[in-house]
Every structure is written in C-alpha cells, then in structure tokens.
Amino acid sequence: MQEKTNCAIYTRVSTDNQAEVEFNSCQAQEEKIKSFINSQENLSIFKVYSDAGFTGANLERPALQEMLRDMQENKINTVLVYKIDRLTRSPKDFYALIEIFENYKVDFISITERFDTSTPSGRLLRNIMLTFAQFERELTSERTKDKLLERANKGMWNGGSVPFGYKVADKRLVPDGQKLTEIFAIFAESGSLAKTYKLLKDRQILNNKDLPFSKAHLQSILRNPIYTGKFRYSGKIYQGMHQPLISGELFNHVQQFFRDKIRKLRLYKEYTLGGLVNCAECGSHMTSSHTNKGNMRRYYYYRCTKTFKQDWLACSTRQVNANRLEDFIISNIKRISVDKHYIDSLIFKLNFEGSRVRQGLEPTELCSETVQKNLKEFVNYIEKTNKIEQALIMRKYIKDILYSKESIQINMLCHPQPIDRQSIKNPAPLEESGVCGRARAAANPTIQHGLQKSSPIHMNRATQSMAPWTSRC
Numbered sequence: 062m063q064e065k066t067n068c069a070i071y072t073r074v075s076t077d078n079q080a081e082v083e084f085n086s087c088q089a090q091e092e093k094i095k096s097f098i099n100s101q102e103n104l105s106i107f108k109v110y111s112d113a114g115f116t117g118a119n120l121e122r123p124a125l126q127e128m129l130r131d132m133q134e135n136k137i138n139t140v141l142v143y144k145i146d147r148l149t150r151s152p153k154d155f156y157a158l159i160e161i162f163e164n165y166k167v168d169f170i171s172i173t174e175r176f177d178t179s180t181p182s183g184r185l186l187r188n189i190m191l192t193f194a195q196f197e198r199e200l201t202s203e204r205t206k207d208k209l210l211e212r213a214n215k216g217m218w219n220g221g222s223v224p225f226g227y228k229v230a231d232k233r234l235v236p237d238g239q240k241l242t243e244i245f246a247i248f249a250e251s252g253s254l255a256k257t258y259k260l261l262k263d264r265q266i267l268n269n270k271d272l273p274f275s276k277a278h279l280q281s282i283l284r285n286p287i288y289t290g291k292f293r294y295s296g297k298i299y300q301g302m303h304q305p306l307i308s309g310e311l312f313n314h315v316q317q318f319f320r321d322k323i324r325k326l327r328l329y330k331e332y333t334l335g336g337l338v339n340c341a342e343c344g345s346h347m348t349s350s351h352t353n354k355g356n357m358r359r360y361y362y363y364r365c366t367k368t369f370k371q372d373w374l375a376c377s378t379r380q381v382n383a384n385r386l387e388d389f390i391i392s393n394i395k396r397i398s399v400d401k402h403y404i405d406s407l408i409f410k411l412n413f414e415g416s417r418v419r420q421g422l423e424p425t426e427l428c429s430e431t432v433q434k435n436l437k438e439f440v441n442y443i444e445k446t447n448k449i450e451q452a453l454i455m456r457k458y459i460k461d462i463l464y465s466k467e468s469i470q471i472n473m474l475c476h477p478q479p480i481d482r483q484s485i486k487n488p489a490p491l492e493e494s495g496v497c498g499r500a501r502a503a504a505n506p507t508i509q510h511g512l513q514k515s516s517p518i519h520m521n522r523a524t525q526s527m528a529p530w531t532s533r534c
Contacts, residue, residue, distance in 0.1 A: 066138045067107040069128055069277050070094045073147045075116050075160070087111045090143040093424035098141070099173040107137055111424075117150035118198070120158075132165050139168040146297070150198050214296040216302040223289050225269060225278075226306055230481055241288060241306050244274075246449045248283055249315055283315050308446060310453040332361065333387050333451045334462060340365040341465035343376045350380065363464070378465060390471065391443055399434035 063471040072087040072094075091109055098104045106132070120126075131137055142148050148169075149155045162169050170177055177183040202220055209219050218234050228243030231483045244267060248257045254276055262273045274282075275418065282288075290305030291298050315393040338347040347363040354360065362379035373379065397403060406430055439458045462471040 062104070065105040066103050068104050068139045068141055069097060069131070069137045070109040071099075071111075071125065071128060071140060071142050071148060072109070073112040073115060073117060073122070073124075075213050076114055077160060087113050090147065093143055094141050094172055101329075104139065109129075111533075117148075120154055128388065129161065132167055135165070137167055139170060141170045141172060143171070144173050145171050146197075150195065151416060152192070181378055205500055210295070213292075213297075213299045216300050218252060218292060218301060224285060225282055226288065227303070234301075236304055236306060240348070241282070242419060242447070244279065245288070245307050245311055246447065248279075248318070249311060249449050252318060254279060254283075254424060265299060280319075284314065284319060288312065308442075308450050308453070310457060312451045314453055325471055332363070332383055333448060333455055334363065334383070334390070335452060337459055337466050338363045338386070338462045339457060340367070340376060340378050341463045341468065343367050343405045343419055347378075349379075349383070374442070381429070386469075390462070390469070391440075394436060394471075395440050398433060400428065401433055404433050408432070429492065 064305075068093055072090040074087055087292075091111070095106065097107060110128040112122040112124040115122040124528060128137070128140070132140075140148075145155070149158065159169065161167075203503040212219055215416050217234075223229055224234070224236060228237040229235075244257065244261065247260050248254070251260065258274065258276050258279060261279075266274075268274050268278065286293060287300055287301070287303075288306045289309045290301055290303065292301045292303075293299075295507055334347040335349050339345070340347050343365065345365050345367040348369075349361065350364040351359050351361045361383035363381040363383055363386060365376045365378050368379055435458065439454065442454045446454060457475055460472040460474055462472070
C-alpha cells in the first residue's frame with residue numbers, strides 16, 4: 062500500500078468583505094481543495110492554514126508563516142491552494158516560496174490551474190499565471206489612481222486623516238466648530254508659533270483629543286491649504302467642494318511667516334487700517350496707539366508719529382479714534398459702490414479737471430464698471446470677514462489714506478494686487494501712477510468749524526462730508 066502524503070491546505074482572501082462572500086470565502090476554497098484531495102489516493106490532510114483579510118502583495122501573513130515553520134520541521138510534503146494568486150500575487154515572492162519548497166522537498170499544487178511544479182508543463186503554466194496575476198494587480202492599481210485623480214479634479218476629498226476643524230459627513234468634509242479660525246487669527250496677530258502655542262494653551266483651546274496642540278501639529282494646520290476650500294493631492298493643489306474656513310488672503314499672509322524669516326508683518330484686529338494712514342498736515346505716518354481709561358477700558362487711535370518724536374503740540378492733527386475712522390471709511394465706500402451715476406460723473410470730472418491732475422484719461426464705460434466692480438468686491442469681502450482678515454483686505458484694495466481734520470483722501474488701486482508687505486512699511490508717494498483714484502472727504506464749510514472743535518470724524522455727517530471720488534483706470 063502506497064504511503065500517504067501529508068498535505069497543507071492554504072486559503073486566503075484580501076479583505077474582510079471578501080471573506081464573507083459565499084463563493085469567494087476561505088471556507089469555499091477549503092471545501093474545493095478537500096474535494097480534490099478526496100479524489101486522490103495518496104493524499105491526506107495535515108492541517109488547514111487560512112489568512113482571511115490579508116493582502117497577497119507580501120508574505121506578512123500569520124497562517125503562511127506558521128505553514129513555513131511546519132514545513133521546516135518536515136511535517137508537510139505538499140502544499141495545495143485553490144489558485145496561485147491565493148498564495149501570493151508577487152512573482153518575486155512566489156519564486157522565493159518555490160525555492161523554499163524545493164529546499165524542503167515540498168511539492169506545490171494549484172487545483173484549478175492543474176499543474177505540478179515537478180513537471181515542465183506545470184512550471185511553464187505557473188510562470189504564465191503569475192504574470193497575469195501581476196498584470197491584474199498593476200491594472201487595478203492604475204484604475205484606482207485614475208479614479209482618485211478624477212475625484213480630485215471634481216473637488217472631492219479622497220480621504221485620509223480628517224483635518225482639524227472638519228468632520229466627515231456623507232464622505233464629505235463639513236465644518237466642526239470655530240477653533241480653527243481662532244488658531245489662524247492668533248498666529249496672524251502674534252506672528253510666532255511659540256506665542257500661538259502658549260496662547261492656545263492658556264485659553265484652553267484643545268485638539269480633538271482634548272489635549273494641548275503640539276507645535277508640529279500647529280505648523281501642519283497653518284500650512285494646510287484645505288482650510289481655504291482647496292486640498293493637496295499627489296503634489297498638486299485642487300479646488301475642493303468643501304466649505305472654506307478662512308480666506309485665501311489670510312492663508313497667504315500666514316505663509317509669509319514661514320517663507321520669510323527676515324521681516325514679519327503682524328496684523329492687529331483693533332487696527333484694520335494699520336500701516337495705511339498718513340497725516341496730511343505734516344506728512345508723517347500715523348501709527349497705532351491706545352490708552353486705558355479709569356474704567357480699564359482700552360481705546361484705540363491712529364496717532365501722528367510727529368507727536369511721538371517731538372511733543373504733543375508738534376502736529377495739530379495729533380490722533381483720531383480708530384473705530385470711528387474705520388467705520389467712516391467703510392460706510393462711505395459702501396454708499397459710493399452702489400451709485401453708478403456718481404462714479405460716472407466722477408470719472409468725467411477727473412478727466413476734464415485739468416491736465417495737471419491727470420492726463421490722457423477718457424471717460425470710458427469700462428473704466429466706470431471696473432471702479433464699481435472693485436468697490437463692490439471690497440465691500441463684499443469686508444462684510445463677510447473678521448477683523449484680522451479685514452486688515453488684509455484693506456491692504457489689498459487701498460494704497461494709502463491721507464488724513465486731516467478737514468478732509469480724508471483715500472488712494473485705491475484700480476487692479477488689486479497681492480499684499481506688498483514692504484510698501485506697508487514704506488508707503489509710496491500719494492501721486493504715484495499705480496494709484497487708481499483719490500477720495501476726498503472734504504468737510505462742508507458750514508460744519509468745518511464744528512468738526513474741528515469736536516472730533517476729526519463726525520459719524521452722523523459722514524455722507525455730507527464725502528466729496529467727489531476721483532478715479533483713474
């Protein structure tokens with residue numbers, strides 16, 4: 062009677078879902094292999110080795126490793142699988158396993174491909190099937206990459222770690238709380254990662270695990286474009302479908318702190334016009350300042366720097382309340398932005414006012430539409446953003462502001478440019494050719510005296526005191 066050969070049955074599926082499919086499960090593979098063994102006279106089952114939910118791309122599988130250990134102890138004479146790709150999908154790994162089988166004199170049989178490694182035809186068929194298995198794996202990988210790229214082009218997030226500030230709903234990113242905007246606002250104001258870390262810790266603003274942020278995590282958040290409504294995939298930036306949490310202007314401003322180590326421009330939510338206001342009387346810059354009253358309330362001003370360098374009486378302009386100046390300018394720009402006839406007459410007047418003011422300007426419809434479009438965009442941004450982002454918008458649309466007790470002149474840009482941080486530090490001359498126009502809020506002679514006696518900005522007379530807005534494109 063011929064001696065029985067000890068056989069090892071090996072089964073595998075790649076995912077847990079496949080393991081539950083009736084005709085593709087490890088149990089179904091095992092039953093078909095057992096049927097094959099029962100049809101042979103000299104084969105007997107030693108043990109069944111099953112790896113459910115493990116990829117065939119590598120050999121890091123517990124049941125496979127156990128089978129190899131039993132093989133080294135000469136407990137197994139033959140290994141049977143349902144298909145070759147159940148053992149491995151990698152030609153390199155398969156040849157390594159075949160070499161191990163040969164070293165321990167173990168035969169290998171695939172019952173569906175019906176070949177035996179001891180025969181030439183079996184070896185030929187083995188190589189052909191392995192080539193097709195590798196081809197199928199690479200083809201699947203290519204299809205997956207193409208699908209992910211198509212999703213990215215459509216603005217769909219491709220998964221991964223959920224960014225802080227968002228949560229996943231119906232496979233899409235949706236905002237989750239206001240902590241994220243606070244992080245960007247604090248960093249834009251402090252200009253320091255260490256200070257941001259300390260302020261967040263002091264204010265008990267924690268991460269999703271209710272732990273303080275690490276500096277590395279904060280830097281990762283501050284440099285992630287996903288918060289502007291975009292996302293990074295395969296080294297490229299795509300426009301996403303998710304809702305942005307901050308403006309592109311604020312994000313670009315924050316990136317300058319990481320790119321430029323020489324000079325950092327800090328933003329202050331109390332001074333949205335910081336770096337833009339100049340004194341019309343003496344030509345000095347008007348810098349931000351504040352005072353604390355008896356009730357410990359803080360008041361913010363734009364103060365002429367000449368009063369710092371010399372004395373309080375060196376310039377009669379002295380200072381202006383920051384909130385009142387900002388509200389005055391924004392409210393009047395809003396009023397002018399919806400008055401097309403006013404803008405048309407303004408351009409016409411500028412053209413024919415005299416060649417000493419502007420030369421070669423023709424009153425074209427395009428120019429009028431451009432000015433009104435820029436003003437409406439400016440107002441729209443201002444209404445939707447917080448104080449920190451408003452400071453950035455001001456720098457993008459306004460070149461500079463010339464302030465006196467009698468008038469306010471605003472030099473706006475025809476074509477808003479990216480923020481030029483150096484020009485904020487050293488404002489260009491007011492008559493520079495890059496300036497689109499000037500807005501003179503000249504006080505009415507009948508109320509001029511009253512304004513000088515009370516406050517440089519008289520809010521209930523803002524509309525009266527706005528004179529024609531001259532513009533050039």
